[in-house]
Amino acid sequence: RQATGCQRIYERSDSDVRRLEGLAPVSGWILGSAPEEMPHISEHGxxxxxxxxxxHKTGFYLDQRDNRRLTxxxxxxxxxxxxxxxxxxxxxQALSGGAxxxxxxxxxxxxxxxxxxNLALNPQLPAERAEWREADVFAELRGLKNADRRFDLIILDPPKFAPSALHAERAARAYRDINVFAFRLLNPRGLLMTYSCSGGINSELFRQIVSEAALAAGREARVLRRLSAPADHPVALSFSEGEYLKGLLCQVA
Structure with a gap:
C-alpha cells in the first residue's frame, strides 16, 4: 500500500504448492472491500x-502481456x-490486430x-469475426482436422500440465499431442505460437517436444523467436524452475 497507494488489496495465497510446503491456503480481502462492479484494465488498448x-492466479495472466502484443x-x-x-x-488482441x-x-x-x-467492452473490435466454442481442446483439435479446417495463426496456451518434474513425462505427451494437431492445422507459411507454463518442463525439453511434434505432423518448421515472460518476471539463478513460462513462435513451410 505504501509503494502503490492501492485502496484495495486481495490475497490469493491459495495455490496447490502451499499444501506441499505445509501451508494452509489463504484468500480474502486484507485491505478494503469488493467493488460494486468487476474491475477493468486496459492492455494494449x-x-x-x-x-x-x-x-485463475490474479484473475488475469499478466505474464503473457508482451506475447499478446506480439499476437x-x-x-x-x-x-x-x-x-x-x-x-x-x-x-x-488478434481481433485488434486485424485478424x-x-x-x-x-x-x-x-x-x-x-x-x-470482454469483447462487448470493446465496441471498436469486429465482434462478427469472433467465434467462441466450449469444448475439450484435444477433442476439438481432432474435429477440426477431420473437418479439414486450416488456419494461418494458431495459439496454444494450455494450463500447467506438469506442476513438478515428477509429472514431466506425462505432460510431455500432452504437449506433443496438441502441437502435432496444431502443425497439421496450419496453412502453408502459417504461424504457431506455442507455450508451456510448467516449471517441470524446461526450455530445451519444450523445444524438443515441439520439434518432435512437427516431425510427427510431417511439417517442416523453423523457430522464428523464443517467447517468455516480460522483464518484470526475473528468474533467480539458484531456482531455474522460476523460468516457468516458455514459448516458441514457429513457422511452417
Whole structure:
C-alpha cells in the first residue's frame, strides 16, 4: 500500500504448492472491500475484466502481456485459432490486430462467458469475426482436422500440465499431442505460437517436444523467436524452475 497507494488489496495465497510446503491456503480481502462492479484494465488498448476473487492466479495472466502484443502484431489478415483461450486475452488482441477471423476454444463455460463480455467492452473490435466454442481442446483439435479446417495463426496456451518434474513425462505427451494437431492445422507459411507454463518442463525439453511434434505432423518448421515472460518476471539463478513460462513462435513451410 505504501509503494502503490492501492485502496484495495486481495490475497490469493491459495495455490496447490502451499499444501506441499505445509501451508494452509489463504484468500480474502486484507485491505478494503469488493467493488460494486468487476474491475477493468486496459492492455494494449483493449479493455478486459479481471476477476481477482474467482479467476485463475490474479484473475488475469499478466505474464503473457508482451506475447499478446506480439499476437496483435502478427494477426493482420490471418485466420486465427486460440486454444485454451480463458477470458479471451489473445483472441481480443488478434481481433485488434486485424485478424480475418478468430476461433476461440476453452472447456470453461464461465471463462467463455467473460470472454464474450470482454469483447462487448470493446465496441471498436469486429465482434462478427469472433467465434467462441466450449469444448475439450484435444477433442476439438481432432474435429477440426477431420473437418479439414486450416488456419494461418494458431495459439496454444494450455494450463500447467506438469506442476513438478515428477509429472514431466506425462505432460510431455500432452504437449506433443496438441502441437502435432496444431502443425497439421496450419496453412502453408502459417504461424504457431506455442507455450508451456510448467516449471517441470524446461526450455530445451519444450523445444524438443515441439520439434518432435512437427516431425510427427510431417511439417517442416523453423523457430522464428523464443517467447517468455516480460522483464518484470526475473528468474533467480539458484531456482531455474522460476523460468516457468516458455514459448516458441514457429513457422511452417
Amino acid at each position: 483493449v479493455r478486459m475484466q479481471v476477476d481477482v476473487v474467482n479467476g 496483435r502484431q502478427l494477426a493482420g489478415g490471418r485466420t486465427t485459432l486460440n486454444c485454451f483461450c480463458y477470458t479471451g486475452g489473445f483472441s481480443l 480475418s477471423s478468430v476461433l476461440s476454444i476453452d472447456s470453461s463455460g464461465p471463462a467463455l462467458a467473460m470472454a464474450r463480455e
